[in-house]
Amino acid sequence: MKYFSFAEFSRSATAAEKGIDNTIPFAAKVNIERLVRLILDPVRIIWDAPLYVTSGYRCVRLNEEVCGAPRSYHMCYDEHAAADVTTGSREGNIELYNAMKSSSLPFLELICENGGAWLHVAI
Numbered sequence: 001m002k003y004f005s006f007a008e009f010s011r012s013a014t015a016a017e018k019g020i021d022n023t024i025p026f027a028a029k030v031n032i033e034r035l036v037r038l039i040l041d042p043v044r045i046i047w048d049a050p051l052y053v054t055s056g057y058r059c060v061r062l063n064e065e066v067c068g069a070p071r072s073y074h075m076c077y078d079e080h081a082a083a084d085v086t087t088g089s090r091e092g093n094i095e096l097y098n099a100m101k102s103s104s105l106p107f108l109e110l111i112c113e114n115g116g117a118w119l120h121v122a123i
């Protein structure tokens, strides 16, 4: 992982506020490392500017707390992992979404959320 850290995948304002331990288990770290290696680091290189993870790993309790989908890949089960990322602007996010959509990156999910407020990407 060149451009991303586990700390930014584990950080959650909701977890902090509610006292939820959102420490990333080893199995989830393996999946996150794969998401970063195969998608996020290459995207960061193409984009050539900072990308920020606004929501990465979610333990089951945190996922429930933020009303995540019951099988959300943010919980990093099986081989999966997900991240919500932003370039810092809606325009940038839409541009990045279009660039990723026309790439051969191996994502399972790529969603431009709330009119470009952030991108959800999962492997």
Ligand SMILES: [Zn+2]
Binding pocket: 055, 074, 082, 083, 084, 119, 120, 121
């Ligand atoms: Zn998401």
